[in-house]
Amino acid sequence: MTTPFHQSRRDFLKVSTAVGGGLALQLAIPAPVLAQAAAKGKGPELTAWIVVNPDSSVVIRVARSEMGQGSSTGLPMLVAEELECDWRKVRIEFVSTSEQLRRNRAWGSMATGGSRSIRDSQEYLRRAGATAREMLLAAAAQRWKVPGSECDAENGVIIHRPSRRRLRFGQVAQGASKLEPPGEVKLKDPRDWNLIGKSANRLDIPDKVTGKPLFGIDVQLPGMAYAAIAQCPVFRGRLRSVADERILGARGLIKVVKLEDAVAVVADNWWRANRMLKTLPIEWDAGPDGGASTASIREFVRFGLEDTSVPVARDEGDVEAAFAAAAKVIEAEYYAPFLNHAPLEPMNCTALVEGGRVEVWAPTQNAEATHATAAATAGVPLENVDVRLTHLGGGFGRRGFQDYTRQAVAIAKAVEGTPVKLLWSREEDMQHDYYRPMTLMRFKAGLDAAGNLTAWRIRDASHSILAGVRPQDIKEGVDRHALGGIVDLPYGVPNLRIEFAMRNSHVPVGFMRTVFHSQNPFMRECFVDEMAHAAGKDPYEFRRALLQAKPKDLGVLDAAAKASGWGSPLAAGAHRGIAVQDSHGSYAAAVFEVSVSGAGELDIRRVVVAVDPGHVVNPDSAEAQVQSCVAYGLTSVLWGEITLSQGRVEQSNFHDYRIMRLAEMPKNIEAVLVPSGGFWGGMGETPLAPLAPALCNAIFAATGKRIRSLPLSNQGLRLV
Amino acid sequence: MIEFTVNGRKRSADVEPEMPLLWVLRDVLDVKGPKYGCGIAQCGACTVHLNGEPVRSCSVPASAAAGQNVLTIEGLAQRGRMHPVQKAWIDHQVPQCGYCQSGQIMAAVALLKKNPNPSDRDIDAAMTNLCRCGTYARIRTAIHAAAQSMKPAKA
Numbered sequence: 008m009t010t011p012f013h014q015s016r017r018d019f020l021k022v023s024t025a026v027g028g029g030l031a032l033q034l035a036i037p038a039p040v041l042a043q044a045a046a047k048g049k050g051p052e053l054t055a056w057i058v059v060n061p062d063s064s065v066v067i068r069v070a071r072s073e074m075g076q077g078s079s080t081g082l083p084m085l086v087a088e089e090l091e092c093d094w095r096k097v098r099i100e101f102v103s104t105s106e107q108l109r110r111n112r113a114w115g116s117m118a119t120g121g122s123r124s125i126r127d128s129q130e131y132l133r134r135a136g137a138t139a140r141e142m143l144l145a146a147a148a149q150r151w152k153v154p155g156s157e158c159d160a161e162n163g164v165i166i167h168r169p170s171r172r173r174l175r176f177g178q179v180a181q182g183a184s185k186l187e188p189p190g191e192v193k194l195k196d197p198r199d200w201n202l203i204g205k206s207a208n209r210l211d212i213p214d215k216v217t218g219k220p221l222f223g224i225d226v227q228l229p230g231m232a233y234a235a236i237a238q239c240p241v242f243r244g245r246l247r248s249v250a251d252e253r254i255l256g257a258r259g260l261i262k263v264v265k266l267e268d269a270v271a272v273v274a275d276n277w278w279r280a281n282r283m284l285k286t287l288p289i290e291w292d293a294g295p296d297g298g299a300s301t302a303s304i305r306e307f308v309r310f311g312l313e314d315t316s317v318p319v320a321r322d323e324g325d326v327e328a329a330f331a332a333a334a335k336v337i338e339a340e341y342y343a344p345f346l347n348h349a350p351l352e353p354m355n356c357t358a359l360v361e362g363g364r365v366e367v368w369a370p371t372q373n374a375e376a377t378h379a380t381a382a383a384t385a386g387v388p389l390e391n392v393d394v395r396l397t398h399l400g401g402g403f404g405r406r407g408f409q410d411y412t413r414q415a416v417a418i419a420k421a422v423e424g425t426p427v428k429l430l431w432s433r434e435e436d437m438q439h440d441y442y443r444p445m446t447l448m449r450f451k452a453g454l455d456a457a458g459n460l461t462a463w464r465i466r467d468a469s470h471s472i473l474a475g476v477r478p479q480d481i482k483e484g485v486d487r488h489a490l491g492g493i494v495d496l497p498y499g500v501p502n503l504r505i506e507f508a509m510r511n512s513h514v515p516v517g518f519m520r521t522v523f524h525s526q527n528p529f530m531r532e533c534f535v536d537e538m539a540h541a542a543g544k545d546p547y548e549f550r551r552a553l554l555q556a557k558p559k560d561l562g563v564l565d566a567a568a569k570a571s572g573w574g575s576p577l578a579a580g581a582h583r584g585i586a587v588q589d590s591h592g593s594y595a596a597a598v599f600e601v602s603v604s605g606a607g608e609l610d611i612r613r614v615v616v617a618v619d620p621g622h623v624v625n626p627d628s629a630e631a632q633v634q635s636c637v638a639y640g641l642t643s644v645l646w647g648e649i650t651l652s653q654g655r656v657e658q659s660n661f662h663d664y665r666i667m668r669l670a671e672m673p674k675n676i677e678a679v680l681v682p683s684g685g686f687w688g689g690m691g692e693t694p695l696a697p698l699a700p701a702l703c704n705a706i707f708a709a710t711g712k713r714i715r716s717l718p719l720s721n722q723g724l725r726l727v
Numbered sequence: 728m729i730e731f732t733v734n735g736r737k738r739s740a741d742v743e744p745e746m747p748l749l750w751v752l753r754d755v756l757d758v759k760g761p762k763y764g765c766g767i768a769q770c771g772a773c774t775v776h777l778n779g780e781p782v783r784s785c786s787v788p789a790s791a792a793a794g795q796n797v798l799t800i801e802g803l804a805q806r807g808r809m810h811p812v813q814k815a816w817i818d819h820q821v822p823q824c825g826y827c828q829s830g831q832i833m834a835a836v837a838l839l840k841k842n843p844n845p846s847d848r849d850i851d852a853a854m855t856n857l858c859r860c861g862t863y864a865r866i867r868t869a870i871h872a873a874a875q876s877m878k879p880a881k882a
C-alpha cells in the first residue's frame with residue numbers, strides 16, 4: 008500500500024528533478040507517477056520498451072545502468088533503428104525494479120557489467136522496435152483501409168506509397184496499442200541501418216553540463232537524514248564496542264547505529280555525521296587477519312607457484328618432453344598488485360523503511376540485486392520493495408556489489424519512517440573495496456632452433472572472484488574466469504600446460520574494469536615479447552605466425568601495426584611495443600611509442616588502439632571508451648597499487664592513490680575502429696586489455712629492461 | 728547564521744563556521760552541482776567560484792564565504808542561455824559519467840576568464856581536476872573551442 012505520505016515524497020522528488028526537464032525528469036519517477044502521467048493524455052505503450060506520445064515524441068525505456076559508458080544512448084539507438092521514429096524526439100526513462108517484478112521481468116536483465124549491455128540485449132531491443140513499428144504500420148493501414156504492404160515507416164511518419172498520404176506516429180499510436188503484436192518480425196539488414204554505426208550525440212550530456220541532480224549522492228527527500236559510516240578497518244573483523252555516549256546531545260545527532268562490522272552516525276547533514284563519527288571511540292575486533300601485510304599476502308599467493316599439486320586447466324601434448332628437446336628454454340615470473348576501482352562518486356545509497364515497505368534510491372550496476380538485498384535486509388517480501396536507479400558517478404564493476412545497499416537499508420530500519428542517505432567518505436571507499444585481485448604467474452617456454460614456439464607452461468596463482476560470488480562455477484579447483492586470456496589464449500602451440508592455484512587471502516576481491524583481462528594480458532603478452540626476443544624475431548611478426556588460425560585477433564593486430572607504422576623509422580630515442588588481446592566478446596591490439604631517459608623518465612609519445620567489436624553502435628562513444636580505457640589503464644600501470652599493513656589498507660585518498668590528471672594524459676591517442684560485422688562485442692573494457700603489455704614492451708625496446716611487476720612507479724620509472 | 732550570495736541570490740544558513748562550503752551548499756541549501764569526491768582538495772569535483780576565483784569548496788570553511796559571492800554550475804547559464812564552455816562541452820561530447828564535470832566546467836570557465844587564449848601548457852597547469860572516466864582529451868579540445876567561440880567578433 009502506498010500511503011499519502013509516500014506519495015508526497017515521490018511528488019517532491021519529481022518536482023525537484025523536473026526543473027531540468029529532459030532526462031532528469033525521468034530519473035527516479037516511480038510507476039504510480041508514470042501511470043498518472045499516462046492518464047493525463049500521454050501516449051500509450053507499444054511493447055514494454057516504447058511509449059509513443061500524441062506529439063510523436065517517443066519514450067524509450069532503459070533497463071541498464073548509465074555509468075558513463077553511454078549505453079543510455081546506445082540502447083535506445085538500437086530500438087529507434089527498427090522503430091523508424093524521429094531520433095530527435097526520443098527521451099529515455101529508467102525502468103524501476105517494482106515494475107520489473109510486477110511485469111515478470113519484462114525488461115530482461117538489468118545487470119550492467121562485463122560490457123554486456125549492448126551485446127546481450129541488442130537482439131530483443133531491435134525486435135521491440137520492429138514490433139512497435141509493425142503495429143504502427145498496421146494501425147495506419149487499417150485507418151486508410153489499404154494493405155500494410157503499401158505502407159512505410161520513416162522518421163516518425165507512416166507513408167502510404169501509392170497515395171502519398173502520411174500519418175505521424177502520434178496519430179496512430181492509440182490504435183496501434185490496441186492491436187495484437189506480430190509474432191514474427193524481420194530485422195533490418197545492417198546495410199540499411201540509419202542510426203547504428205553513425206555518431207549520435209549522447210542524450211545524457213545536456214543534463215551533465217548543467218549540474219542537474221542526477222546521481223545517487225544528489226537524492227533529496229523531505230525530512231531526510233544523512234549517515235556516515237566507519238567499517239572495521241580489517242576485513243572480516245567485527246565491531247566490539249563504541250562509546251556512543253560521548254556524542255550524546257551533539258548538534259544534529261539523530262542516532263548512532265551499530266552494525267556487525269561497522270558504526271554509522273545518522274545526523275541532520277552529512278558533514279556533521281561524519282565529524283561526529285571521527286570523534287567516536289570505536290573498538291574493533293580485528294579477527295585472525297590483523298597481522299597481514301602486502302608482503303605476507305604476496306608470499307601466501309606466491310606459494311601457489313611452488314605448490315607441487317595444483318589443478319590443471321589444460322594439458323596438451325607433452326610440455327616436459329618438449330622442453331627437454333628445445334633449443335632454448337626461457338622462464339619468467341610476473342606480479343600484479345591489488346587495485347581500487349575509485350569511481351569519483353563514493354559509494355552511497357538512500358533508503359526509507361516504513362510500514363513493511365522499503366524504498367531505495369541507488370547508483371547501482373545491478374538494480375535487481377539491490378532490490379533483493381533491500382528485501383532481505385529489511386526482512387520484507389520482494390513485492391514490498393522498490394529501487395529507483397540513479398545515474399552512477401562511475402561504476403567500473405564496483406557498484407555491482409551490494410554492501411552499501413545492505414548498510415543503507417539496515418540504517419534506515421533503525422530510524423524507521425525517516426529516509427536516510429548513506430554516503431561513504433573517500434577514505435571508507437578506498438579502504439573497503441572489492442579490489443582487483445593480486446595475481447602472480449610463472450611462465451616457461453621452449454623454442455626450437457628456428458625460433459618456433461614448441462612448448463608453453465603457465466602456472467597462475469591468484470585470488471578468485473568467483474569463489475566469493477559464484478563458487479559453483481569453479482570446477483575441480485579451476486577458475487576459468489580467473490584464467491581469462493590464458494586458458495583461451497589464441498596462439499597455436501603444440502605442447503601446452505596451464506595450471507591454476509587458487510589463493511584467497513582475507514582481502515575481498517571483485518570485478519574491476521576489464522577484470523582479469525586487466526592483469527593477465529600484461530603477463531601473457533609481455534612474456535610473448537620475451538619469447539620473440541629469445542627467438543630473435545620481430546614481436547609483431549612472431550605473433551602473426553602464431554595467430555594464423557585466429558583471423559579476428561590477427562585482424563586487430565594488423566590494424567594496430569598498420570596504423571602505427573610498425574617497422575617504419577622512428578624519431579631518435581623513440582621505441583615501439585605491441586600487444587593483442589581479445590576480451591568481452593571483442594578484439595583489441597595496441598602499439599605504444601615511448602622514449603625513456605637514463606634517469607627513468609618515461610615519455611609516452613603515441614598510443615594506437617585498434618578494436619573490433621563486431622558492430623559499433625555509436626562510433627563517437629566508442630572512441631570515448633578507448634580514451635577512457637587509456638586513462639584508466641595507464642593510471643593502473645603507472646601508479647596503481649593498494650598495499651596492506653596490520654590487515655588494513657594503507658591508502659586512504661587520492662593523495663596516496665594516484666589518478667591520472669589531464670597534464671599526464673598522452674596527447675596522441677588514436678582509436679582505430681575496425682568493426683568486421685557479424686557479431687556484437689563489448690566496447691567499455693576490451694580496449695584496456697592490450698595497453699599495459701604494449702607499454703611495457705615498448706619500455707623493453709627502449710631500455711632492455713623487462714617489466715614483470717607493476718606499477719611502473721616501483722620500477723624506477725616516472726612519467727614526464 | 729552565515730549569509731552569502733549564491734548564484735545571485737541572497738542565502739543564509741545556520742551552520743558552524745568551520746562547516747565546509749561544499750556541505751552548506753549541498754545539504755543545507757540544496758545546491759547539488761558541486762560534488763564530493765575526496766574532501767581534501769585533491770579532486771576538484773567540488774569546484775565553485777568564490778568572488779570569481781575557482782576554489783575547492785570542500786576545503787573552504789563557511790565562514791570564509793560569509794558576505795561573499797558564490798557561483799556554482801547552476802548559476803552559469805545567463806538568461807536561460809548556456810555558457811560557451813557548456814556549449815563546447817556538448818559540441819565535443821565531453822562527459823562520460825559526468826560526476827566530475829560540474830567542477831571541470833567551473834575550472835575551465837575560470838581559466839578562460841583569466842586567459843582567453845590558453846595554450847596546451849596553460850590548460851595543463853590550470854585543469855588539475857580529476858576525471859576517473861578519462862575525458863581529458865575532450866576537455867582540452869572543448870576548452871580550445873570555447874576560447875575560439877568567446878573571441879569578440881572582428882570589427
Ligand code: FES
Pocket residue numbers: 762763764765766767768769770771772773774783784785786
Ligand atoms: S571534494 Fe573537494 S577537491 Fe575533492
Ligand code: FES
Pocket residue numbers: 075351400401822823824825826827828857858859860861862
Ligand atoms: S566524467 Fe566521470 S569522472 Fe569525469
